[in-house]
Amino acid sequence: MKKTIFVFSALIVALLVLFQLSKYAYLSGDISIEIIIAIIAVVFFFIGIHINKKALRKKEKTTPEINLKKVEQLGISQREYEVLVQISKGLSNKEIANALFVSESTIKTHVSNLLVKLDAKRRTQAIQRAKDLEILGI
Amino acid sequence: MKKTIFVFSALIVALLVLFQLSKYAYLSGDISIEIIIAIIAVVFFFIGIHINKKALRKKEKTTPEINLKKVEQLGISQREYEVLVQISKGLSNKEIANALFVSESTIKTHVSNLLVKLDAKRRTQAIQRAKDLEILGI
DNA sequence: GAAAGACTCATACTAAAGTACCAAAATCAG
């Protein structure tokens, strides 16, 4: 919000400066009015592009942001989340165990807990649920 | 490409028209230069936004299209693809069998063939591969 | 009409996945 106010203030100031500058330049006769207009056009053209890009970027970022909050709400621990990520990559329990340097038993425990917390019966269903809950970057 | 040329031509024409218009308006003394500048600024601001939006829209549309071609290339049959979709939904073989009104044996056969064609060892990996190949609407 | 491919299904295994229950470290908050 502060950023928005700042940006708009800067824009207004820039506009005023341009007004004064153009008036001076025109009165002094150094620069023709065409050039002034062209400069203003180009400047605001790019300002438009820039503003639009920022607006779209924010929209995209709001989606994959809710992640961690929901993970907490579901009571999923850090380690469990790591396992969930590996599951979504298509790894087997044994492969996950190797990747995280723990035993397969541990992974099984984590997976079992995950299934309860995600209300899933299978790991494939857990992947779907996690995707729906926007817990994963997929 | 034709569209781009057209758009830019239109832009240049618009710019020239604005030049003449502004000169006339200024000389006739009806409108002050500030207003002319402001109008030009606003117009080009929105032109910038519009151009940027179109460019971004094109980028997004090129992605989710390639589907069916790759399915053919991989030699995945119609029925196999249906099974793949059900797998990605998180269903078990038995549940898929019920959904498609066939026996679990049949589903197992399809799944086995799918795994070979998708070069996957598990159904979770098959989901990942399918997603990477943009075969699924996920 | 016969070969080819797709779909179906069964049996018999092997291998993962998942459950249940328990328990010892490690970490963290009050």
Add this chain to the structure above:
DNA sequence: CTGATTTTGGTACTTTAGTATGAGTCTTTC
């Protein structure tokens, strides 16, 4: 320090998944 979580791991069992093999039906195509 202590109680509460988290993380780790084991055993024992049940359930799914996945493989291999064979075979019958059906449709399409040459």
